[in-house]
Amino acid sequence: MSAETVKKFISFDALPGFLARAAEHGTVYAPRREGSAVVYRPLKPGDAPELGARPTESCKHVVFPRSETLFSFAGKADAAQPAVRRPVLTESPEPGPAVVFGALSCDARGFLAFDPVYKGSGTGGAAADTYYLRRRSRTLLVVKACKSALNTCFCNWVGGGPASAQGADVLAVEAEQGLVLDILSEQGAIFAETLPAASEGQVGAALAAVKAVEDSLPKAAELSAAPAALASLFSSAEFWKNESAHCLYCGACTYLCPTCYCFNITDESDGLSGVRLRSWDNCMSPLFTLEASGHNPRPNKADRLKNRVGHKFSYYPSLHAGRFSCCGCGRCIKSCPSSVDIRKIVLDAVKEAANV
Amino acid sequence: MSVLEGKELRIVGFLCNWCSYGGADTAGVGRFTQPTDLRIIRVPCSGRINPLFVMKALIGGADGVLVSGCHPRDCHYAEGNYYARRRLEVLKGLLPVLGINPSRFEYTWVSASEGQRWQHVVETFTARIHALGPAQAFAGTTGPANHNRADAMVS
Amino acid sequence: MRIGVFICHCGSNIAGTVDCAGVAQRAAAYPDVVYSTDIMYACAEPGQDAVIAAVKEHGLTGVVVASCTPRMHEPTFRKAVERAGINRYMFEMANIREHVSWIGKDVEANTNKAAELVRMAAAKLRLNRELKPKSFPVTKRVLVIGGGVAGIQAALDAADAGLEVVMVEKQPTIGGKMAKLDKTFPTVDCSSCILGPRMVDVAQHPNITLYAYSELEEVSGYVGNFDVKIRKKATYVNWDKCTGCGLCTEKCPSKKSYDRFNEGVGPTTAILIPFPQAIPKKASIERDYCRLFNQGKCGVCAKVCPTGAIDYAMQDEIVEVKVGGIVAATGYDLVDWTVYGEYGAGRYPDVVTSLQYERMLSASGPTGGHIKRPSDGKEPKDVVFIQCVASRDPSIGRPYCSGFCCMYTAKQAILTKDHIPDSQSYVFYMDIRSPGKGYDEFTRRVQEEYGARYVRGRVSMIYPKGGKLVVRGADTLMGGQVEVEADLVVLAVGGEAAAGSPALAEKLRISYDGYGFFMEGHPKLKPVETNTAGVFLAGACQGLKDIPSSVAQGSAAAAKAIGLLSRNMLDSDPQIAFVSVNRCVGCRKCIEVCPFKAIREIDMRGQPKAEVIETVCQGCGLCNATCPQGAIQLSHFTDNQILAEVEALCRF
Amino acid sequence: MSIQDELKSAIMAALPDLSCVIGWGPGPEPLRAAPLFIRGEADLEGFTAGFLSVNNPALYLPSLKGSKVGIVAKGCDARSVGQLVTETLIKREEVHVIGYPCGGVIDVDKVAAGLADACEPGEVGALREDGDDVVLDTPKGEVRLAKKDVTADKCGRCTFPNAENADVFVGIRRAPAAAEDTYADIAEFEARGTEELKAFWEKEMSRCIRCYACRNACPLCVCRDHCIAASREPHWVSQADDVPDKLFFQVIHAVHLSGRCTGCGECERACPLGIPVLKLKRALSRRVENLFGYKAGIGTETPPLLTFAIEESTIKERDW
Secondary structure (H helix, E strand, O other): OOOOOOOOEEEEEOOOHHHHHOOOEEEEEEEEEEEOOEEEEEOOOOOOOOOOOOOOOOHHOOOOOEEEEEEEEEEEOOOOOOOOOEEEEEEOOOOOOOEEEEHHHHHHHHHHHHHHHHHOOOHHHHHHHHHHHHHHHHHEEEOOOOOOOOOOHHHHHHHOOOOOOOOOEEEEEOOEEEEEEEEOHHHHHHHHOOOOOOOOHHHHHHHHHHHHHHHHOOOOOOOOOOOHHHOOOOOHHHHHHHOOOOOOOOOHHHHHOOOOOOOEEEEEEOOOOEEEEEEOOOOOOOHOOOOOOOOOOOOOOOHHHHHHHHHHHHHHHHHHHOOOOOOOOOOOOOOOOOOOOOOHHHHHHHHHHHOO | OOOOOOOOEEEEEEOOOOOHHHHHHHHHOOOOOOOOOEEEEEEEEEEOHHHHHHHHHHHOOOOOOEEEOOOOOOOOOOOOHHHHHHHHHHOOOHHHHOOOOOEEEEEOOOOHHHHHHHHHHHHHHHHHHHHHHHOOOOOOOOOOHHHHHHHHHHH | OEEEEEEOEEEOOOOOOOOOOHHHHHHHOOEEEEEEEEOOOOOOOHHHHHHHHHOOOOOOEEEEEEEOHHHHHHHHHHHHHHOOOOOOOOEEEEEEEEEEOOOOOOOHHHHHHHHHHHHHHHHHHHHHHHHOOEEOOOOEEEEEEEOHHHHOOOOHHHHHHHEEEEEEOOOOOOOOHHHHHEEEOOOEEHHHHHHHHHHHHHHHOOEEEEEOOOOEEEEEEOOOOOEEEEEOOOOOOOOOOOOOOOOHHHHOOOOEEEOOOOOOOOOOOOEEOOOOOOOOOOOOOOOHHHHHHHHHHOOHHHEEEEEOOOEEEEEEEEEEEEEEEEEEOOOOOEHHHOOOOOHHHOOOOOOEEEHHHHHHHOOOOOOOOOOOOOOOOOOOOOEEEEEEOOOEHHOOOEEEOOHHHHHHHHHHHHHHHHOOOOOEEEEEEEEEOOOOOOOOHHHHHHHHHOOEEEOOOEEEEEEEOOOOOEEEEEEEEEEEHHHHHHHEEEEEOEEEEEEHHHHHHHHOOOOOOOOEEEEOOOOOOEEOOOOOOEEEEEEHHOOOHHHHHHHHHHHHHHHHHHHHHHHOOOOOOOOOEEEEOOOOOOOOHHHHHOEEEEEEEEEOOOEEEEEEOOOOOOOHHHHHOOOOOOOEEEOOOOOHHHHHHHHHHHHO | HHHHHHHHHHHHHHHOOEEEEEEEEEEEEEEEEEEEEEEOHHOOOOOOOOOOOOOHHHHHHHHOOOEEEEEEOOHHHHHHHHHHOOOOOOOOEEEEEEEEOOOOOOHHHHHHHHHOOOOOHHOEEEEEEEEEEEEEOOOOEEEHHHHHHHHHHHOOOOOOOOOOOOOEEOOOOOHHHHHHHOOOHHOOOOOOOOHHHHHHHHHHHHHHOOOOOHOOOOOOOOOOOOOOOOOOOOOHHHHHHHHHHHHHHHHHHHHHHHOOOOOOOOOHOOOOOOOOOHHHHHHHHHHHHHEEEEOOOOOOOHHHOOOOOOOOOOOOOOOO
């Protein structure tokens, strides 16, 4: 939280009303408790966001839907010659504006791993992805700073922090029965325009809260050796076999991850009309690399776990200015049904590489 | 529409080729009048019917699903209907917890000679589905719902 | 794919209640349909020609015909599209006659439904694949199970046609029920005089191998190539050495054995030859009655046998043979009539079954052809016959008519008069059923010429009085009660499927009805075929019938087997299961459920996989519905094909 | 000797003949253990068997076929082994089962409920068992919860706490928590009526992210890499994010598990979004038990849907 930016305040009591008004201009997504999970849902008028417990999933689906219809197609019959069908494509409608209210710092930072890929930075923008970018440009991120760290959190290992403003339009910090909003972008300013400025006391309390949580985090591990270490272990089958022994290779880690951006494309058609779908894919699944010939270059879960960890901490950084494709949210650890811990794997890799 | 709106409901039948499909033929030959809602899918044996076909139809929008095979002991393949009986009977236990009225699904046995019985089965089952009314589709469809019916594209 | 759709009017059969042109117009818009028309009679020659012409003109690669049931004309149209140069499986039918036009009059609803059935057919056809049958060689040998008159006829016909025949008979002799009969109706000629020579023919025919006192142990394989295991039960007599001299039976000290051949009318010995004309004429020991086996001491037969044929250590033996076709001719058994309390439930010795009576009438029977009351050996004067015992009686689960009892009762009444001229026969009946050549005349003759008194009514009870049996019943024609004091009562007991029929059916993988009778392929058009290719039926095992019908069926079954095995190679139906080995995880569930044992486990680079034995698979698809990962699919009825049909119905 | 120590000796005694023994070891946070692959004595450090031994180690057995593997098993884990053996998915002689009396395992979601506003379960610094209670270190001080309130539901209805088919059993057999599984939970659920339940599943399944953790955590999902939920040939479900498609996968899982599910509950436990997917399987298990008297994983008879009876005394299909 910097001193220069504009600060606004909203009390918790006023929050539902404020968000209901915001929803008139677009969809407001906010964490909601459902069963034992906390998920980002479009907020209905009067609903209060769940700001206490951390969301189980990331909010990436707001910009990158689990499955989206890219376009639909149909063969239109010629009246004179019914046997002749002209293909007709219908683009999916343009997405409307959206706000994610109460995203975590790590969630916002996750999009920073997405952006270079979908902007097609490797191709000089030639392979830019319209579907992603148009949603991204219309989505406002209001980040709510964390008040504490979980056992599985490691945002500070990978360049983030519990109150990091990176990627956010607005940073909200809890203080005095409300939120102090740090306005970080023009869009953020428009969003918070109707709110009163925060008092000095409120800002002071917010700054103190941020400092307290930042101080409470355990010391970050040193990961600078990780990219080279993982690259050097590419052929260490035994290492990956042991690390992946208890992995059950579901997709929970990748689908909950704010930085995993892979997708699959399938057509659903009855032969005449249909849709082209883009849906999340995950590299822990054997189908991810299954080739049409039947050959699979990553037939074992060890190969696939190696790819997931390697991608995040070695291959991606080598392409994108050293940035890890990991925001340290720890969801992959927290929700892993078999307690796989990516931190341990990276540290083991560094240790193993040093020993070799 | 596959069914005449307001008049018909969507009833899918899975019939084994040797007995029940023949029974339905016999009913036709005998000119035994039946409601028109039912559409029959012919399979070699009731043992071929994966219970998931029934579920696919019910979740996919059918208002009722009827399975009919050979009477026990009469299976063309000796044992297929015995397996079908167990599987379909077990399936009935899934419908209510899934939120589907179990009366929307039924299975029975009709032989190739039982045209009248087939008529009775169709009448009874169709009446039962009409009493229940149309099934509400499971909400939460965002994907390929924008399939248009081919018929509309002609005009 | 380029699909052509043909909507048949079937004259007015379909067009009367379906707008065929309208259906054709709608079908034109279905996926991959490039040609759609309506047609007057698709199955007639001009119709088929029109389909063929359209295939050529429009370059069609698949055809949908909407007309009658595929059970009627699918083969017709498959041949037609084949003539047009398309694989016969690139064809689908929509049944818009039996399932639409004939069952409702609402033209709007019918037209709509017909269009939907066409959509379904076209949606499935899009996923059809060309299928081609494979050829395999056949074994030119027939197995005949059962050596009664039907089996004998089948065996002789097949053997005369040049096929090798293996006959298996459960009893120590062939001949079946007919061998036990004294005379046959309506000619009253001697049963053993007409059957005996045929039995001898079986024994002497160079193409026939007879396994008597043997049973079918196991059948595997498939049409053209069945592998059969036969259990030769231990007779304790080496039949290679036995000359049938009968010395052992004369000397056997155990003389209280149950005489199965003679229906227990008199006792017999533990070692026996069932009757003088038995084929094979060999002795065998009934272990249950033999002193050596039960008391550990005797061995008389071994001592007297001039050829040393007795072998007390003999064990059952399994013989394996390969055959191309199988004729089941296992006959019938009499129902256990002792369930009827009103007839004394077996307590009165002078109440006998019709078959026991036959043995009494027979000159070679235990009474030497003299009718004697079992209780005191006296000749009866008043004989009461009761018909429909255990026939047409739903209360004991035998609601069907046994068919032959009316006739043999008439015959027995005639024979009674012949044997005992001063006797009087009474026949209690429900209806007289005599629809056969000379049959009805026969039942008249017994009443008119032989003076048998026919009483239409049921017997309510039999009770002993003095030395006689009082038979009390209703006379529904006269409307009153009748009582007859009888010396002997003969029950015309009905038949039922032979004991063990269901077990045999399961070995043969054929179906059987609720009474245990084997199911024919079609009640009208496939009376001796079964639904298992290569297995045929003859005689009473398919349903009770008399001798002429049994013989006719024996010949018919033989003709079917001869026809089948006249070819050197057979084509297998390509609508069978196939395995995607990549998807198969070797869980064996398909192997477990397959009713035909048509799937085996193979090893593929160390991984277990399922493999379909193509010639054994019958195409039921049970494996397909069982395989959780869909690795095994039934050709022409794959998951995707059925799902396409479901989607065609549910999505629109 | 404590049970832990006895188990360790049993593991060490068996290990020379085995490629590894699967048990439980330290997890990423105090409330969670992780499956532990023990190959030597050094791996035994941190070995645990008890309240945190949540994962079902039988899950890994089919993928390890071909070598002899040991597992430390709770009663429910042993049932999975039994069912895998019955279905010949693994060979009995290739598994060495080390059983111990299980007193139930933790349900972290229930801990979350018990903690209420104190903190999230992910903030708990340590867990200590104290008689019938567990004591949790939280940022707001110690929180004491009754063990029974934070034990998994399946443990409350457990009828087989002791591995019944164990090769070695350590400790004293425990009495089951319940004499029989009454399926009261399913009866209660079903009583809510189809309309309410349809809405229930629409809501629950809308959270599903199709990660298939439920499937991959299931020890009896034999298809592994060839699940029909992701194949085009056959093509049962689309990749759309629709409730019908997502629900249909749950139907596939439940139908494929009918007559096979041992009720270990790993599907539901594994679901990161807390969707109660075990309910569908239990509804079918109840049905199978009522119709055929069959409990999966007990005994060696053929699962009821892979066989039949000509006369079915409990099926009255002709009555309508």
